[in-house]
Amino acid sequence: MRRRHAGVTALVLTVLLSGAAPAPARVVSESQVHEVAAELRCVVCQNLSVADSPSEMARQMRVIVRERLEAGESPAEVVQYFVDRYGEWILLSPRRRGFNLLVWFAPLAAVAVGLAIVAVLVRRWTRRPASEGTVPSLDPAMRERIRRETEAER
Numbered sequence: 001m002r003r004r005h006a007g008v009t010a011l012v013l014t015v016l017l018s019g020a021a022p023a024p025a026r027v028v029s030e031s032q033v034h035e036v037a038a039e040l041r042c043v044v045c046q047n048l049s050v051a052d053s054p055s056e057m058a059r060q061m062r063v064i065v066r067e068r069l070e071a072g073e074s075p076a077e078v079v080q081y082f083v084d085r086y087g088e089w090i091l092l093s094p095r096r097r098g099f100n101l102l103v104w105f106a107p108l109a110a111v112a113v114g115l116a117i118v119a120v121l122v123r124r125w126t127r128r129p130a131s132e133g134t135v136p137s138l139d140p141a142m143r144e145r146i147r148r149e150t151e152a153e154r
Contacts, residue, residue, distance in 0.1 A: 040082055
């Protein structure tokens with residue numbers, strides 16, 4: 001009976017310990033790393049994404065992106081990791097919520113206002129006043145004065 005009990009205990013321990021082993025790392029493609037890194041701003045170059053920057057800091061950030069993806073984090077979680085450390089500034093394109101909506105819609109509003117102004121100005125320029133086609137008549141005294149002055153110059 002003891003042998004049987006020891007065998008069952010060994011079997012249970014084997015099953016439990018084999019489940020406690022760390023899960024193998026996920027295989028992450030370069031395109032997945034590039035996709036996440038393209039959303040992040042390089043802290044050195046600032047006008048390039050982490051995916052495009054040649055700086056050492058960007059290389060280190062790409063390594064972190066790869067490690068976190070291999071550990072099983074989603075791309076959104078990896079991006080949030082960097083936002084938690086650097087703030088929303090680290091994102092190349094601001095998130096479309098809250099005050100950041102102004103960044104997305106202000107240019108559209110400016111274009112709409114500009115088009116409205118152009119439309120009003122074009123209407124004004126193309127509309128001619130009704131009295132523009134007729135020449136106001138001169139009173140007889142002014143007509144006589146003009147005739148005398150033109151004859152005097154000849």
